[in-house]
Amino acid sequence: MVFIVIAIICFFLQMIAPWWTIIVISFATCGIIGKTGKIAFWQSFLAIFLLWIGYALFKSLPNDNVLAGRVAVMTGIKLWWALLLVTGILSGLVAGISGYCGYQFRMAMLAKKTDEKIA
């Protein structure tokens, strides 16, 4: 569920919003519907990993990866597909961490409320 929600919202929002939308959306989604920490991290990670790689390929394949090849040389990574992986992993990690933080944030807030009730 988390996976689909993040992927769809990010896909549409990113057409107009900056990249850090993925942080906000992962955090919020997992903060609201995240079931466990594991799910929060991995589904956020996978959603953005696949979304970014998929969209990058959508732009890069019709270009015969000419630009990706040049940028790969610029960054020292050399191979265009390695650059693609870096794009996916880095964005995925950021989304995953944000999702995990979102989930933990809710847990912390819930715990706080329970604490207050008990008190």
Add this chain to the structure above:
Amino acid sequence: MNKIKALFCVIIPIALAFLFNTKLGSTPPLLKFLNPFMGFWQNAENNHFMFNHKAKIKGAIDKIEIVFDDRMIPHIFAQNDHDLYLAQGYVTAMHRLWQMDFQTRFAAGRISEVVGSKAIEVDRYQRRMGMVYGAENSLKGMMADPKAKEMILAYTEGINAYIKTLSHANYPLEYKILDFKPEDWTPVKCALLLKQMSAVLAMGSDEFYMTNILKKFGPEVTKDLFPDYPFREDPIIPVGTKWNFSPLPIPKTPESFTQAQTGAVKTKEKVEGIGSNNWALSGAKTASGYPILANDPHLDLTLPSIWYQIQLHAPGVNTYGVSLPGAPGVIIGFNQKIAWGVTNVAADVLDFYQIKFKDSSHNEYWYNNQWKATKKRLETIKIRGGKDEVDTVYYTHHGPVVYFQKPKYGRADNVPVGDALRWIAHEESNELMTFYYLNRGKNYNDYRKALTFYTAPAQNFVFASVDNDIAITPNGKFPLKWKDQGKFILDGTDPAYDWQGWIPNAQNPTVKNPPRGFVSSANQSSTDTTYPYYINWEFSPYERGKRINDRLSAMNKATMDSIRLMQTDNYSILAQNLVPALLPFLNNEQLNATQKEALAYVNKWNKRYDAHEIAASVFEIWTKRLTYDIWGDEFEVKGIPMRYPSRDRTVEMILKEPNATWYDNINTPKTETLTDLVNESFKYSCDSLERRFGPINKDWDWANVKQSNVPHLAKIPGMGSKVLQIGGAKSTINALGESNGPSWRMVIELGKTPKGHGVYPGGQSGNPGSKFYDNMIDTWANGKLYDLFYMQSPDDKSGTIISRLKISK
């Protein structure tokens, strides 16, 4: 506890957002850059599908149609001049926005704004040389002319209309790498761009070095080693051409001729990098009976390409050629009736004046026996990630005092400290009108009229018309000077040292339809010694010009192919002159096996710098080392920056003065002779090649030693070309060095319908993610030309069209 946890859960994502949205050192903001929705992936253009587009621009008066051919070259069809230049601005920005922006920021000394304090010396230099001051003056000249004003304003409007269509996702790639934003274009940027051309072509100055040489060696030696006319020359205006005007009186040479201060930098060998060739053959020498004109301007090659091909069609004009991204009009090209091209003149239009200040406040300086006030100009340099710097530049009536302290910056090496700069690029001017009239020119008279508007950088304007007229004119605004005024640093206190007016434009050297049936230039001396005025004491060496004239003299029934092959001619006149003179000095018995083998190659050499010539590599390093052996000991003195005598003078000495004292290395007790130096330098050449590449093998090929390539304008790795295995050398017609050479090769066959051919090392698009970024490089490297598609209407079927852009109000 839970509060802290919650806080961390919020802080971590925010920190991540911040971290990956910030430029760290020269690394772009990582995720902003990698984001496929807005980052660099968006710049990957579709290689397989092209679409037609429509655009609305409020300022457009009428409908405009732009047709792109299969090399993405735009052909603009407009109903009036305003729309024509509006559309030119629009498409140029569409393909080259970052390049235009970056070049003009560079010219204006604003690079620190983009890259931070590491560019501060670059910016100070540009400001202190008066680039912005000159551009502002120049703009006054352009805006005073209604036609030029219309051109500039419409062009600016077109660029800005394009910028308005952009969002972050479609900013050109380099903005994303360097993490900055496009800014609105302004008319002064057009002027800055033209000033930058002056800086590239007419900022050379040896007077600081020459003054040091004069001080160290005295007038006799200076005169001997740095003569006012070369030993061998084949001037642009053929020897013996009569001057049909009565010259103005030449100002008197003041009696107190020179002395100056020195700083502390290292001697540099004069590098011959930028120069160009052009020529035109009259119909008598061509197969078609109509003239053929050729031009190849040599510059520091870059991607995106220096030039932008375009066709401009509107009532009263239909011209095709190359433009400079950032300036309206076609600079080198042709129309139905005429063709024209340019090479650099290297006129002495930049002088330094020694200034005597009253005190260290620099508020007053001594001139004409009284104290005169300086003017202050404050230059505010914005620095990314730092505080603004305000730099005060003091202006005398000559111009700005460039430095009071020597900076650690290579380009400033030849600038004497405490001296004021007088430079033609500071004058009010309106070069655009020259191109406006050439673009619309019909005949020789139109050409002559167009040239009167031109100030700087002075160019040899070659011309041919369908009426079978050919002509060439070293043209620009030349200061009226006494002989050698500006060979050394000038006295800024004495009015006799000022520029004394101008050579009348009509009296600039020119020749029309000379008996030899062709005109040509290759940056050599403009005239023989009979020309009454002083333009400069030294020009580029004569070898390229000589080879061109030799070939053209022998040529009959010329076709586009014979001219094309000539443009890529690698034959070296320098080798022709030097190899037979040097070989007898070599002592065969003292050579080792590799050196003997190398000598065998040189013996068999056809004197061509072709890609696979091993002898060319040996000869090149050999003669470079020999020059160093001869002059290095005397002319490289710590604390006294000087330059070497010219190549021409060195060759003359080798051929005619075998016993000159200069051969002796003054740093050794032994007395060296020319024989010693020739042998030492030959061995040095072979040994250095052997160290790099092992025993003689394919790696010794000239192309491999030279490593020609076309780098990116901002030297961003990965965005340049591969290493090209091609021949050519600076002293050959095909003047191709490591990364400078023919930036545009053009051959125009005039006739009932003109036929144009051309290529540059790059492509139309400035986007490294486009297949049109470097698609012409291989054709260029192979010495081939494309047929240029000179369209008569938007529906002309004679070429391949890949897309159309319609602009309306």
